[in-house]
Amino acid sequence: MSNLETTPDLTVCRAPADHQVAELFAPRDVPLGGIRGIHVERMLPQRELPTVGAWCFLDSFGPHREPMRVLPHPHIGLQTVTWPLAGEIRHRDSLGSDVVLRPGQLNLMTGGRGVAHSEFSPDDGTVLSGLQLWLALPADRAGTAPAFEQHLELPRFGRDGLTATVFVGSLGDAVSPATVHTPLVGADLEISGGAVARIPLRPEFEHALLAVEGSPVVAGVEVPRGRLLYLGTGRTELPVLAREPVRAVLLGGEPFPDELVMWWNFVGRDHEEIAAARADWEAGDSRFGLVPGHGGERVPAPPLPNARLTPRRRQG
Secondary structure (H helix, E strand, O other), rough: OOOOOOOOEEEEEEOOOOEEEEEEEOOOOOOOOOOOOOEEEEEEEOOOOOOOOOEEEEEEEEEEEEOEEEEEEEEEEEEEEEEEEEEOEEEEEOOOOEEEEOOOOEEEEEOOOOOOEEEEEOOOOOOEEEEEEEEEEEOOOOOOOOEEEEEOOOEEEEEEEEEEEEEEEEOOOOOOOOOOOOOOOEEEEEOOOEEEEEEOOOOOOEEEEEEOOOOEOOEEEEEOOOOOEEEEOOOOOOEEOOOEEEEEEEEEOOOOOOOEEEOOEEOOOOHHHHHHHHHHHHHHHHHHHHOOOOOOOOOOOOOOOOOOOOOOOOOO
16 A cells, blocks of 8 residues: 655654553544545554554554555555455556455565555445555665565464464464564454453564454553554563454564664665655656556655655664
């Protein structure tokens, strides 16, 4: 999915918590795609929380009956992770991929040095909802060749009323087949009403949990639906009380070591890298290729801000 804001904010990284915390974050509403476009709840990045491990972007969309219509747009320096909860999405990209994605299945696209893609859903009134996430690529992989993979079957981890589908990384003994470039976890959690699930965590990871359905009590903190609880590092287990059936998404990973500049659909290390990618997209440079089936339609790049794009230096 594209960040279609006409004046996207510069996002810079801050040093992650090096201990256990419990901080709630609310999303902001972002319109996508013009008059008939959909609205999303953007949970990451935030000024106080730009990343959780390598996770640097999280949009929640739906449920609604408006179709998704995201024209071809570019990416560099990241992986897109598409996780539908209801409905279906057609993905086409400049690598020649043309697939339909349904709930329980994963699309993972590696932008690397440059790729373009589009995402459309049927215009038939079907309910659509899901999550769109990005993973920042580490410096030694940021310029890798673009790639795309779809996984129709994913591993599950179960215990104490919990069923977790691991779409990337690993949780307990469940390891996703998806290709990733930093140690991390992304898991869709379903917890039975009345259960207290105890989720195994890696203490060197920072973690966050998004409440998708229901309001779980996580490490003693009630998390309203649509809110993200940031948990810091240092936990080996996460108790989650589900007074009603709960669906949530667990994200985590080793605190990301690189200083990043995130702007529009690009993740880079400095102003020059972002500006060059924008100029190449506007010029129709071959680095991004062409997405078949759209004629000349595509998402234009917004203007760069007047100020130079610079990352914040990590403290400590």
